Amino acid sequence: MERAVVSWLCSSAAVRGRAHNRRREPCQDRARAIRRDGVTAIALADGAGSARLSHFGAETAVRAVLRFSCRYFDELFSSEPGEVRGRVVSHVCDALGACAATQKASIQDMATTLLVVAVKGSRFLAVHVGDGVIACERDGVSSVLSSPTRGEYANETVFITSRKAPDALFLARGDVRPYTAFALMSDGSATVLYDRRESRIAPAVRTIWGWLDRNTPSDVESALRHNLRDLFLEKSSDDCSLAIMRRRVTQIAAIAECDLEFQKLILGCTSSRSVRSRLSVLRCMEEEDYSVEPDALATIAKKTGLSIERASFHAFSMRQMLS
């Protein structure tokens, strides 16, 4: 049976809204993507307008939650929901508290919303506190995975620093295979990408996901920034941000035909040397029927000329990415 490599390509962008531009205040939205420890994750934070250092808060929260979800993915996936909620909130709040201390501020000055999706192998987890939206494409249909948590009034929401954050935190975990894309949007972006009355995702989101099928993530990032600035800010005075991830399935035979940048993205590599090693390992794995038993790993190491440790590392990494 011909196998394929499943990878998740990501892109993100954030732009300052008209209201902050006018008052010469920083953009309080942050959006980032990371690939580490076999996990691909995107996160987005929208700092509270009322919190004076929420731009620091958003940056700190995004970095902290990305690191945390990569490092502890397996535990976060399998632990009790209540424990996961508590751990995520306390880890991010610890990071915010440490940042607040360096700024001689309180943690409330760092208040922010937070949205995350992380994928490892065939599993995913999604976390959401506050407003903004998590959208997904499942079985070819785009829909809302998590809708905004808002108060009664338009300017009210829950922040990761709120007392009720652990209870208000949305948590979803499961088999990622029916899903082909995810998107995180801040409240500003949701103004044009999420129909509040119908709880429906705008067609633009599918269009944006499609960009990652034909372009590099850095080109998509640049396009996102342009669209946020030229189109979204016409309709929303708030900061606008977006983080997207798209599943890409590439037949093993076709990987060799891709250019080096795409090979790095597909195989999760940062160097051309690593790409060469993984491709060699992949070819040998096919001959060994994708087994990662000690005998098979020894054969792969011998055939590729890699140490048994390196061959095993690549083989286990690739096995998680195979369809």
Add this chain to the structure above:
Amino acid sequence: MGDEMKLRKEELVENPTARVPVCLCLDVSGSMTGAPIEELNQGVRLFFESLSNDEVAKYSAEVAVVTFGGFAAQKHLDFGSLASQTVPQFQAGGGTPLGAAVGLALDMLEARKKEYSSTGIDYYQPWLVLMTDGQPTDDISGAASRTVSLIENRKLTIFPIGIGPQADMSVLAQFSPKRSPLRLKGLNFREFFEWLSKSVSRVSQSIPGTNVPLDEKGIKGWSEL
């Protein structure tokens, strides 16, 4: 960036603008006859004009007017878009059924909030502007306790304003547990309504998580200290 990665407007959605419901509860009793009612009419007209000229507030502000004079409170203008409303004109006469007027205003605000919720329209905390130049001629206790409860539960913002030296500020204070009532400087209705429209505009442009402080400096333009 080529056209390939440019979104079209048709691919986006249109969400309704979040609304700021404002109910003006105005004294049009006999004692307002003459210059006060004329200045009030001009002030209210200015209020509607200012909001209509504001690029955000004209879509978000929704104004209703309840008057109290004669023997009853009257729904003078129900909530609606500014573009569809005619600026009301008032005539002075009769008593001061303030309690009934506040009760009616609260009923209207509650009904409007329900309409917003059922049609998926976001809204900000409602505002009630209460203006009187004298003493109520009906029982205010029920309306006052209702108002206090709403304010304490962060469901209402009230602006109680006394007009002229005869306005009973202690009565107005019964409606406002957090903010002391203010007395209008002379007949500075226009200055007050200009300040009010700017305040509505600031709220309508606020973004989530933002507490919009009142323009305290601007209050000095229309209020006696």
